[in-house]
Amino acid sequence: MNLLNGIAASSGIAIAKAFRLVEPNLSFEKKTVSDVGAEVDRFQAAINKSKSELEAIRDKAKVELGEDKAAIFEAHLLVLSDPELLNPIEDNIKSSSVNAEFALKETADMFITMFESMDNEYMKERAADIRDVTKRVLSHLLGVQLANPSMISEEVVVIAEDLTPSDTAQLNRQFVKGFTTDIGGRTSHSAIMARSMEIPAVVGTKSATKDINTGDLVIVDGLKGEVHINPTEDIVERYRNENAAYEAQKAEWAKLVNEESFTADNHHVELAANIGTPQDLEGVINNGGEGVGLYRTEFLYMGRDQLPTEEEQFESYKAVLEGMKGKPVVVRTLDIGGDKELPYLNLPKEMNPFLGFRAIRLCLEEQGMFRTQLRALLRASTFGNLKIMFPMIATIDEFRQAKATLEEEKQKLLQEGVAVSDDIEIGIMVEIPSTAVIADLFAKEVDFFSIGTNDLIQYTMAADRMNERVSYLYQPYNPAILRLVKMVIDAAHKEGKWAGMCGEMAGDETAIPLLIGLGLDEFSMSATSILKARSQIRQLNKADMEKLAAEVLQMRTTEEVIQAVQAATQM
Numbered sequence: 001m002n003l004l005n006g007i008a009a010s011s012g013i014a015i016a017k018a019f020r021l022v023e024p025n026l027s028f029e030k031k032t033v034s035d036v037g038a039e040v041d042r043f044q045a046a047i048n049k050s051k052s053e054l055e056a057i058r059d060k061a062k063v064e065l066g067e068d069k070a071a072i073f074e075a076h077l078l079v080l081s082d083p084e085l086l087n088p089i090e091d092n093i094k095s096s097s098v099n100a101e102f103a104l105k106e107t108a109d110m111f112i113t114m115f116e117s118m119d120n121e122y123m124k125e126r127a128a129d130i131r132d133v134t135k136r137v138l139s140h141l142l143g144v145q146l147a148n149p150s151m152i153s154e155e156v157v158v159i160a161e162d163l164t165p166s167d168t169a170q171l172n173r174q175f176v177k178g179f180t181t182d183i184g185g186r187t188s189h190s191a192i193m194a195r196s197m198e199i200p201a202v203v204g205t206k207s208a209t210k211d212i213n214t215g216d217l218v219i220v221d222g223l224k225g226e227v228h229i230n231p232t233e234d235i236v237e238r239y240r241n242e243n244a245a246y247e248a249q250k251a252e253w254a255k256l257v258n259e260e261s262f263t264a265d266n267h268h269v270e271l272a273a274n275i276g277t278p279q280d281l282e283g284v285i286n287n288g289g290e291g292v293g294l295y296r297t298e299f300l301y302m303g304r305d306q307l308p309t310e311e312e313q314f315e316s317y318k319a320v321l322e323g324m325k326g327k328p329v330v331v332r333t334l335d336i337g338g339d340k341e342l343p344y345l346n347l348p349k350e351m352n353p354f355l356g357f358r359a360i361r362l363c364l365e366e367q368g369m370f371r372t373q374l375r376a377l378l379r380a381s382t383f384g385n386l387k388i389m390f391p392m393i394a395t396i397d398e399f400r401q402a403k404a405t406l407e408e409e410k411q412k413l414l415q416e417g418v419a420v421s422d423d424i425e426i427g428i429m430v431e432i433p434s435t436a437v438i439a440d441l442f443a444k445e446v447d448f449f450s451i452g453t454n455d456l457i458q459y460t461m462a463a464d465r466m467n468e469r470v471s472y473l474y475q476p477y478n479p480a481i482l483r484l485v486k487m488v489i490d491a492a493h494k495e496g497k498w499a500g501m502c503g504e505m506a507g508d509e510t511a512i513p514l515l516i517g518l519g520l521d522e523f524s525m526s527a528t529s530i531l532k533a534r535s536q537i538r539q540l541n542k543a544d545m546e547k548l549a550a551e552v553l554q555m556r557t558t559e560e561v562i563q564a565v566q567a568a569t570q571m
């Protein structure tokens with residue numbers, strides 16, 4: 001198979017050698033050993049190899065990803081030197097004459113179970129560390145190689161079954177030229193991260209990890225959703241040319257970097273960016289973002305083994321607010337859950353994580369964690385134009401509770417003599433259908449809405465945003481979705497509030513004409529989509545788009561809507 005088709009998740013073209021980021025088989029059998037001394041030596045050798053490997057990873061992570069991301073490897077090194085763990089493993093080998101793999105796994109599992117059952121965050125984090133370290137030592141005992149994304153040191157295309165957001169956060173932009181995965185959709189978080197990191201990506205190929213070996217030459221066509229494996233020189237040449245044409249197109253869009261966003265008939269909208277970390281700001285500024293419409297703060301909590309402190313969070317929020325120099329910055333409070341896991345919270349596995357104990361539901365229960373974030377945000381509020389947004393709001397009561405908690409923390413800070421801005425807008429994500437349906441009631445209480453279509457579509461259509469097999473049902477232009485979007489925008493305007501959209505639909509070229517027609521005020525998207533969107537909006541006429549929107553709201557199928565948009569805009 002030389003060509004794989006998948007979902008175009010992040011535009012651009014990458015041509016490089018493949019690097020497989022796939023978990024190796026770590027299974028083994030229990031064996032009786034006759035020479036226990038030699039077995040203990042074998043175990044010691046595996047520990048030493050793991051140590052030197054971790055030291056190298058830690059040093060590299062420090063330089064390339066920063067001290068905080070490197071801390072997790074430091075914690076792993078401590079586990080590898082802990083006699084309380086190592087001695088019982090050696091005793092187990094000696095007393096039961098078992099192989100090192102078995103003794104390691106049995107003893108480690110005992111500690112993991114014990115620590116996880118304790119009602120103590122610190123011990124739960126240690127359980128996660130032991131689990132990771134056990135895998136590494138096992139890999140050395142079995143003589144297989146663990147994939148280490150942080151050790152990539154040449155230009156590659158990463159091939160993986162899926163990339164979790166924390167894997168993605170560890171990728172080094174300098175070397176990772178593209179990636180391709182077996183599963184996932186355009187709005188899975190690995191795809192979103194790829195767009196914010198400007199890494200071309202094709203997801204949902206179903207078989208990339210089966211068909212591609214490390215070292216194969218791979219072309220990732222993030223514009224068409226194709227992956228070429230060991231292509232001929234002709235194909236490589238064609239892609240070099242296509243890449244040059246794409247770069248030229250980008251240079252044309254780049255001329256709009258300092259312009260505001262107006263339609264042809266002079267209607268102004270705001271084009272803002274979605275970010276995951278303060279490092280993404282550079283991309284926002286280079287792409288002419290008029291604000292940050294969604295700061296996904298959960299990425300601050302990932303790729304580490306404990307919660308970020310109030311001070312760490314304060315520094316990140318302050319950096320973003322200062323960096324945006326008074327332009328609006330909408331910070332969303334922690335939205336963990338679904339495909340964004342935090343292993344160190346040790347939350348029980350759920351049957352339906354996207355419908356489970358997540359985001360605001362978790363924050364309202366884990367008050368300590370939530371209040372720390374709110375304090376950090378409030379303290380940072382004087383450094384720019386902060387707006388706070390709560391995710392996954394399903395009921396008015398949840399919004400009231402979250403707002404009351406914020407108000408309590410604000411009062412506490414003021415009593416402590418800490419300055420807090422008195423001009424912070426408080427809004428919600430509209431990503432659950434129940435909230436869209438009673439947007440008129442919410443609009444009386446919130447300062448703004450931001451429509452999270454990534455989730456709103458999956459919940460409305462009952463189609464998992466990560467599952468490529470149901471991606472045909474994931475229909476942004478379905479009249480059902482468009483009607484919900486209209487209800488939210490109209491409800492906001494009736495109360496004199498603004499409505500934005502921070503789901504991927506906001507940057508979609510077929511959706512943009514309709515959203516202009518429906519009156520959306522703010523479009524927040526991957527920074528790399530902003531200039532293209534601005535160029536498109538300059539060609540559109542608001543009055544015409546209003547007529548188009550009214551027509552498509554009466555249509556019955558997605559296909560009819562797409563055709564109508566194409567006909568009206570000559571796309």
Ligand SMILES: C=C(OP(=O)(O)O)C(=O)O
Nearest residue numbers: 431452453454455502503
């Ligand atoms: C922007 C959204 O949030 P996330 O993609 O982080 O779930 C959304 O659901 O549209």
Ligand SMILES: [Mg+2]
Nearest residue numbers: 431452454455
């Ligand atoms: Mg969401």
